[in-house]
Amino acid sequence: MLQTTGLGVKGAGVTGLEVRGLHVRYRVPAGLGRKPSYVDAVNGADLSVAAGSSLGVVGESGCGKSSLARAICGIGPITSGSVSVGGVELTRRRDRAAARRVQMVFQDPTSSLNPRRTIGSMLRELLTVHGLRTGAAVDRRAAELLELVGLPASALGDRPHAFSGGQRQRIGIARALALEPEVLMADEAVSALDVSTQAVVVDLLHTLRAELGLSLVFISHDLGVVRAVCDSVAVMYLGTIVEQGPTEMLFESPRHPYTRALLDAVPRIDVVRPPGSARLSGEPPSPLDVPTGCPFHPRCPVAVARCRTEQPVPVEIDGQTVSCHLWPHGS
Amino acid sequence: MPATGSRYTFVWHRLLQSVPLLLAVTFLVFLITKVTPGNPARTILGPKATSEQVSRLSHQLGYDRGVPTQYWRFLERLVHGDLGDSARTGNAVTSVIATHLAPTVWMVVASALLTSLVAVPLAWAAAAHRDSWLDHLLRTSSIFALYLPTFWVGLVLVRFVALPTGWFPVSGFGDGVTGHLRSVVLPAISLSLGLAPVVARSLRTAMIDVLESDYVAAARAAGVRGWSLFRWYVVRNSLSPAVSLLAVQIGFLLFGVVVLEVTFDINGLGSELVTAAVGKDLLVTQGITLVFALAVVVVNLVADLLLVVIDPRVRAS
Amino acid sequence: MTAALVDPLIDPLDNSVNERRSAASGRGRAKLVVGGSLVAALVLVAVFAGAIAPHDPLKQDLLHRLADPGGAHLLGTDALGRDVFSRLVYATRVDLRVGVLCAVVPMLVGTLVGATAGFYGGVADTLVTRLIDLVQSFPVLVFFLALLGALGIPQAFLFLGPGELPVVIVFAAVGWIVYARLIRGEVLRVRELDYVQAARAAGLSRPRVLLRHVLPNAVNQTIVYVVLDVGLAILAMATLSFLGLGIPAPVPEWGAMIAENRPYFADQWWLVVTPGLSVSVLGVGLALVGDGLDDLLKQS
Ligand SMILES: Nc1ncnc2c1ncn2[C@@H]1O[C@H](COP(=O)(O)OP(=O)(O)OP(=O)(O)O)[C@@H](O)[C@H]1O
Ligand SMILES: [Mg+2]
Numbered sequence: 048m049l050q051t052t053g054l055g056v057k058g059a060g061v062t063g064l065e066v067r068g069l070h071v072r073y074r075v076p077a078g079l080g081r082k083p084s085y086v087d088a089v090n091g092a093d094l095s096v097a098a099g100s101s102l103g104v105v106g107e108s109g110c111g112k113s114s115l116a117r118a119i120c121g122i123g124p125i126t127s128g129s130v131s132v133g134g135v136e137l138t139r140r141r142d143r144a145a146a147r148r149v150q151m152v153f154q155d156p157t158s159s160l161n162p163r164r165t166i167g168s169m170l171r172e173l174l175t176v177h178g179l180r181t182g183a184a185v186d187r188r189a190a191e192l193l194e195l196v197g198l199p200a201s202a203l204g205d206r207p208h209a210f211s212g213g214q215r216q217r218i219g220i221a222r223a224l225a226l227e228p229e230v231l232m233a234d235e236a237v238s239a240l241d242v243s244t245q246a247v248v249v250d251l252l253h254t255l256r257a258e259l260g261l262s263l264v265f266i267s268h269d270l271g272v273v274r275a276v277c278d279s280v281a282v283m284y285l286g287t288i289v290e291q292g293p294t295e296m297l298f299e300s301p302r303h304p305y306t307r308a309l310l311d312a313v314p315r316i317d318v319v320r321p322p323g324s325a326r327l328s329g330e331p332p333s334p335l336d337v338p339t340g341c342p343f344h345p346r347c348p349v350a351v352a353r354c355r356t357e358q359p360v361p362v363e364i365d366g367q368t369v370s371c372h373l374w375p376h377g378s
Numbered sequence: 379m380p381a382t383g384s385r386y387t388f389v390w391h392r393l394l395q396s397v398p399l400l401l402a403v404t405f406l407v408f409l410i411t412k413v414t415p416g417n418p419a420r421t422i423l424g425p426k427a428t429s430e431q432v433s434r435l436s437h438q439l440g441y442d443r444g445v446p447t448q449y450w451r452f453l454e455r456l457v458h459g460d461l462g463d464s465a466r467t468g469n470a471v472t473s474v475i476a477t478h479l480a481p482t483v484w485m486v487v488a489s490a491l492l493t494s495l496v497a498v499p500l501a502w503a504a505a506a507h508r509d510s511w512l513d514h515l516l517r518t519s520s521i522f523a524l525y526l527p528t529f530w531v532g533l534v535l536v537r538f539v540a541l542p543t544g545w546f547p548v549s550g551f552g553d554g555v556t557g558h559l560r561s562v563v564l565p566a567i568s569l570s571l572g573l574a575p576v577v578a579r580s581l582r583t584a585m586i587d588v589l590e591s592d593y594v595a596a597a598r599a600a601g602v603r604g605w606s607l608f609r610w611y612v613v614r615n616s617l618s619p620a621v622s623l624l625a626v627q628i629g630f631l632l633f634g635v636v637v638l639e640v641t642f643d644i645n646g647l648g649s650e651l652v653t654a655a656v657g658k659d660l661l662v663t664q665g666i667t668l669v670f671a672l673a674v675v676v677v678n679l680v681a682d683l684l685l686v687v688i689d690p691r692v693r694a695s
Numbered sequence: 696m697t698a699a700l701v702d703p704l705i706d707p708l709d710n711s712v713n714e715r716r717s718a719a720s721g722r723g724r725a726k727l728v729v730g731g732s733l734v735a736a737l738v739l740v741a742v743f744a745g746a747i748a749p750h751d752p753l754k755q756d757l758l759h760r761l762a763d764p765g766g767a768h769l770l771g772t773d774a775l776g777r778d779v780f781s782r783l784v785y786a787t788r789v790d791l792r793v794g795v796l797c798a799v800v801p802m803l804v805g806t807l808v809g810a811t812a813g814f815y816g817g818v819a820d821t822l823v824t825r826l827i828d829l830v831q832s833f834p835v836l837v838f839f840l841a842l843l844g845a846l847g848i849p850q851a852f853l854f855l856g857p858g859e860l861p862v863v864i865v866f867a868a869v870g871w872i873v874y875a876r877l878i879r880g881e882v883l884r885v886r887e888l889d890y891v892q893a894a895r896a897a898g899l900s901r902p903r904v905l906l907r908h909v910l911p912n913a914v915n916q917t918i919v920y921v922v923l924d925v926g927l928a929i930l931a932m933a934t935l936s937f938l939g940l941g942i943p944a945p946v947p948e949w950g951a952m953i954a955e956n957r958p959y960f961a962d963q964w965w966l967v968v969t970p971g972l973s974v975s976v977l978g979v980g981l982a983l984v985g986d987g988l989d990d991l992l993k994q995s
Contacts, residue, residue, distance in 0.1 A: 120896045146898025159889035163911045172907070173897055219893075226897060402829045406838065414845040521986060525926055525978025529937050530953060530971030537960050537967070626831070633836035637934055651837070655844025656939045667841040670834045678832045 063098035063262030064230045069128035071114045086334045088114035090286035101263035103273035106283035112266045116234040120151045150223035154235040156215035160207035167203030173225045192221040213244035230262045282306045285342040292367030302369040305343050407668045408452045424465040462661035471665035481551045481646035485635045488566040496574040501581035520575035532568040532641040549643035565638040584619035625681035723990030730983025741788040750778035752785040752947045782947035789948050794929035797866035802921045805874025813882030814905045827876045843940040858942040881913035915992045919985050926981035
């Protein structure tokens, strides 16, 4: 299988995706009588995903998950910080070879495929532009890609409207795989699908990741799915990654109050809620107006005076990284 | 901020916005003398002028200098109210404009009034009875009406209405107020036949938006029904779109007036413009075009300011 | 609303949409058939004018001036004894040719400029936006009239008859802005769609993304508009010719024919009514085609 797909095999532990201090800032243009302002959608994110492993990114709507994904893919702005794959830095402007290394699966199955192109012509374009195959091998490879995602080769002649949402999402995965990337970003790739289809597509991503040795970044607001498929998890709040760590540890012993609140918000029958833990209340503050200090302090049930003024620095505890004054250095 | 203060800022803002627009519009009008082949000074003075006269005027208008200088001279003369003289009659262009203004104003006002009088109730009816035969008829007729040559409709009305009945004059502007009124009826009908369905259709869409808005839903829930709902909520809130729609169509309406003045032999700015254009009387052509262009700018400005008065929400945004 | 909430609604919703769609597509097809036949008939008349017209449209016969319809002259003769039917037939050729050029040339220029401006943004985009504002508060047709007067009426040019070149130039000089606005708006919308983002993420070159992924999905409205615009251009040109500023005598052109026959309207009404009807019939045909296309394109 690995030989036929033409992808190099990478062992676990080899550097996959490395993100250091990534900032994404959007300019919100001035209106009549309004000054231009800024949205810091991603605020110094550090991530690393080894080849062949997967990272889940979770957080409320508007916390900057898509901005992070788009910056990593080279289709969104990078204000500062670096994105590297396999030890090589990728800037926003990428040549063809660099662009190939990170590919994305999009959320909306209806808008993620060009309605005027057949699946075959779309895949052939990618293969030939990148010079990955020539002549008759192009068609063979296109059929092979569809097979890889569980679709018949006969689908090559059809346009997107002929497929269901789940099938389109498979086609979207085939498109991403056509370029033989090292990193695959899935931004809410299954949220638009019904539950049974979700499971199948998640399964597919999971298998492909293992077989092809991809680094998978799986963005979702469904904590259950993330727990099932990801090796590690990053929790985002208002552009900041507040906690990060191996999946089981993070789910079993969440350290950041926001992570706890998120987990509590998921109805579970097997766990009695510990006393003192509060459900998350209120909307997150506007990213146009991020609170001083710890961004979570206005909603935090255990905030102290220091949280209002001083931004916490990330602290590593047993392989788990957390940014909260509750966990001072050295504890 | 107090309401009067923000209204004041809005007016200032809007007036300031008109400055670059005015510069652009006057530049386009200035170009009219530039596109003519050969020496424009010769064309302006006519064939009888001596070559000294031609070179003197060339110098005076800046034709021996670059385009920016020429445009600057044009603006300078413009603020002094000097639009030059007619090549044909030697009269000052400003006095040509003054003597022919009245019939054109009559035509414009009559056409705009008739168009609104037809379009507004039509749009109300179509919006209130969506998908009715009337609604479909409006949609279809708005497309077909666009393709009716106004001048031809005018001629047909003359031949088949004015001539046999004698109710309306066949040509000319008539005498006195009643005479003028009778003369502008057929031109106004010709024009609104094409324009009213188009305006009504866009207005219908605007009104449906109002009908489907939250506050109409709230009013319905509060028990406001039927005619009173319509009068208080829909009519009031569709005034603004009506005003802006008419403003958008003003350029089209003015061209219609020009054509109909020729069709009905009404001696206004329009027919004077056509005579000048055909006779290559460049400065008269330029002057009258400027009047029409300024009219469009002013109508748009007034419409915007009017909207602030009608609709407080405009001020807020 | 999250997509998960909508999911169960999609099926029934889709069905009702399909019902409405098929009704719209049925109506769209009917409009296309009726409008298409009208337009096709007039195009055939234009192409085979030589075979259809019984007489030379320019040949004067002062002994048979203002003849009544019938006999050798289907629609009679005009004040110079020219066969009116033949002139109408040849006018179809002139009006269609100029109308098509006056819509298609600005469409090509406007599409190029609008697509570039919308896709690349920057100074070009700002400029196009400003120009659009300008055109919207300017009496464009009055300006055309003045420009045509200043340009004068030159000779024939290549395959264009007398007076046709200035008309096309003047229409193109302003008309492209309307198309640029149309395309720009669509390009701005389409370029944010996921499949365009995917094409960019795949490292495809920007011209390729624009030409192969953005433009094909941004031209629907333009196609509809250009069909309607051919009719509007013919109408405007006929009006300008009626005023003496478009196509000069003795070329057969519908608007000019109305002007030259106007003095005889009271007695020979058909001299004026038939050219006007021709403009309207062609316009309505084109309007039906455009509207039908709109219905069909909307459902895909
Ligand atoms: N192009 C842009 N210009 C300005 N602001 C933007 C832009 N894109 C996103 N934002 C803002 O940045 C913030 C983060 O947006 P982003 O789409 O990354 O969030 P998200 O976590 O993906 O949300 P969701 O779960 O709704 O997809 C939001 O407040 C959003 O309004
Ligand atoms: Mg998102």
